[in-house]
Amino acid sequence: MPSQSQFTQVGKRRIELSNLTKVLYPEDQLLKAHLIEYYFKMAPTILAQVKGRPLSFVRYPDGIGKESFFQKNRPNWAPDWIEHARLGQEEKDYVIVTEEASLVWLANLACVELHQMHSRSPHFERPDYIVYDLDPPEGFKFAALAGLALEFKGHLESYGYHPFVKTTGRKGLHVVTPIEAKWDFGEVFEVARAVAQPFVESHRGLTTLQIKKEHRGGKVLLDIYRNRTSQTIIAPYSLRGLPGAPVSTPLGWEELGSLENPSAFNLHSVPSRVKESGDAWEAMAAYATGIHTERKGASPTAKIVPAGRTYKTPAQLETYAKKRSFETSPEPLPAQTAATSGSAFVVHRHHASRLHYDLRLEQKGVLKSWAVPKGLPPRPGLKRLAVSVENHPLEYVNFEGAIPKGEYGGGMMWKFAQGRYEITKEKKDGFYFRLHSRELNAEYRMHNTKENQWLLERVDSPQKDWLQEQIEPMLAQPADQVPDASDYLFEVKWDGIRALIALDEGEVRIHGRNGLEITAQYPELVLADQSFRATTGLFDGEIVCLEADGKPSFGNVISRMQQRGEGAIGRAKASHPAVCYVFDCLYLDGRPIVSEPLNRRRVGWAAHRQRAAESATRVDGGRRKTRFRLSCERGGRRGAGAFGRGKGIRAGRHHGQAA
Known part of the structure; x- marks a missing residue:
């Protein structure tokens, strides 16, 4: 039978797909089409982990259970846009995936398994993590392996490392410690051995370093x-060629102890897991450290001190110094230095006379700085003006505070994201760079157009588009009594309807709790320029129709939502005008902020809404009883919601308490 094929467009690439109905997982009746769909859906998350890494593959042309082969070399008939690099003594020609289309093309070749090297372009000779493969013998219970991994986690932390864990998609676990890409493979291997040997010696009855199975004696191999050089591990989120289509899945340490069977993570479950909970390894590179043998006083329990560099470059900071009066401004002095790794960055949200963001990258002992009026672009295809401004001292990476009015740049300066960055590609008129931080992990391009003007673009796609996808609001747990704890903030229950308001490049869209769009029903709320000091954002609130005495009417707000047609909507608006009380912000100008504690999100919200915008009353724990009773008894309101001050949120999850 002749091969059946069709063409599809993935980004800017036109790809031929063949034999889509071929069965690759016979027991599960999974087709090649399912394989391609999985890698396409998961591409943003997988690329965040493997982009720039040399890859090898296990291909199953006729499905699992039949002949397979491990492939390192790029096929000589690969399209020109597939990037590659010749590495090693044998000069193997490795594929380097750089875009969604790369993964789709590989999946079409029945590349079920992706195996990655431990280094990225352009530093192929220097790994950026150390991996420990916990390989158990047959019949070893997974719960026991998880317990051993948790003990090993503590051992690694005693050396100053920050370990991460994932399933292998088989029966083992990979424990990974991110490191700065400064040492070659030989040095890193010796570090791994120096760390592993004491653990194995203290767990002789359970672990071994013997690579040959016949010498392991039924123990867990701690594979270092x-x-x-040239060794690989199964890539995060790669499928395995096994029944059930298991996936090598990054985990949070808190869930490892309760995990009974890693086969629960498979082609069907992992995409929804990532959509709901995110990638447990997303911020891993932000925790990179030096190897412990290079740190001062390196020994177990030693405190990590980042490698610092001191530069005396007054000429580079002359403009910075002239613009500021340090007798009144809390900003760092030009001569003030900071301990950095040489690749520090910070993004500030600057509430000056005009709200803008400042991107600062460490280069040659100072922070090269750009003012970005509209904030970071949330996805590819959007360009932001970035204006080069004066260099700032390194200590500015740690600065957050209020610059007095009347001073240069007077206003509040918030740290929006802080961490380390790396240049991924140099260009004649700019550069590509990747940010690594707890708050933001993304790749951008900076392009110089003329003099001090640049264009900032996002290169990678986020796995979750907070502005254009359906996001479930956080749900509350019912409670009979109002909590007395002082670490709660309280919101009045306005007897309205829950709403998520998306602000996307000047356009406002409103969705109800069930995901139904209701923008047209409340036209008076679609006032982005009057309501928000932001370019993009996702806000959580409650739409209310108030009577003349200020009491909310649930019937009226529901009636408004049910109107159809321009005339009916206009009449309902005139008779029952609506307001929206916004009480939270989930996404803002280029990054989700749901992991920020509530009290920080609240202070930020007060700053990024316009004065004319409606905002819900804030009631702190110290004034709970009086304000709560007055709000409910006099205002005709149904109750209140209590939210932990120091907590982040999870969409769709019950959290906090409501009365």
């Missing part, structure tokens, strides 16, 4: 040998 994968840290050698």
Whole structure:
């Protein structure tokens, strides 16, 4: 039978797909089409982990259970846009995936498994993590392996590392410690051995470093040998060629102890897991450290001190100094230095006379700085003006505070994201760079158009588009009594309807709790320029129709939502005008902020709404009883919601308490 094929467009690439109905997982009746769909859906998350890494593949042309082969070399008939690099003594020609289309093309070749090297372009000779493969013998219970991994986590932390964990998609676990890409494979292997040996000696009855199975004696192999040159591990979120289509899945340490069977993570479950909970390894690179043998006083329990560099470059900071009066401004002095790794960055949200963001990248002992009026672009295809401004001292990476009015740049300066960055590609008129931080992990391009004017673009796609996808609001747990704890903030229950308001490049869209769009029903709320000091954002609130005495009417707000047609909507608006009380912000100008504690999100919200915008009353724990009773008894309101001050939120999850 002749091969059946069709063409599809993935980004800017036109790809031929063949034999889509071929069965690759016979027991699960999964087709090649399912394989391609999985890698396409998961591409943003997978690319965040493997982009720039040399890859090898396990291909199953006729499905699992039949002949397979491990492939390192790029096929000589690969399209020109597939990036590659010749590496190693044998000069293998490795594929380097850089875009969604790369993964789709590989999946079409029945590349079920992706195996990655431990280094990225352009530093192929220097790994950026150390991996420990916990390989159990047959019949070893997974719960026991998880317990051993948790003990090993504590051992690694005693050396100053920050370990991460994932399933292998088989029966084992990979424990990974991110490091700065400064040492070659030989040095990193010796570090891995120096760390692993004491643990194995203290767990002789359970673990071994013997690579040959016949010498392991039924013990768990703590495999450090994968840290050698040209060795690989199964990539995060790669499928395995096993029944059930298991996936090598990054985990949070808190969930490892309760995990009974890693086979729960498979082609069907992992995409929804990532959409709901995110990638447990997303911020891993932000926790990179030096190897412990290079740190001062390196020994277990030693405190990590980042490698610092001191530069005396008054000429580079002359403009910075002239513009500021340091007798009144709390900003760092030009001569003030900071301990950095040489690749520090910070993004500030600057509430000056005009709200803008400041991007600062460490280069040659100072922070090269750009003012970005509209904030970071949330996805590819959007360009932001970035204006080069004066260099700032390194200590500015740690600065957050209020610059007095009347001073240069007077206003509040918030740290929007802080961490380390790396240049991924140099261009004649600019550069590509990747940000690594707890708050933001993304890749951008900076393009110089003329003099001090640049264009900032996002290169990678986020796995979750907070502005254009359906996001479930956080749900509350019912409670009979109002909590007395002082670490709660309280919101009045206005007897309205829950709403998520998306602000996207000047356009406002409103969705109800069930995901139904209701923008047209409340035209008076679509006032982006009057309501928000932001370019993009996702806000959580309650739409209310108030009577003349200020009491909310649930019937009227529901009636408004049910109107159809321009005339009916206009008449309902005139008779029952609506307001929206916004009480939270989930996404803002280029990054989700749901992990920020509530009290920080609240202070930020007060700053990024316009004065004319309606905002819900804030009631702190110290004034709970009086304000709560007055709000409910006099205002005709149904109750209140209590939210932990120091907590982040999870969409769609019950959290906090409501009375």
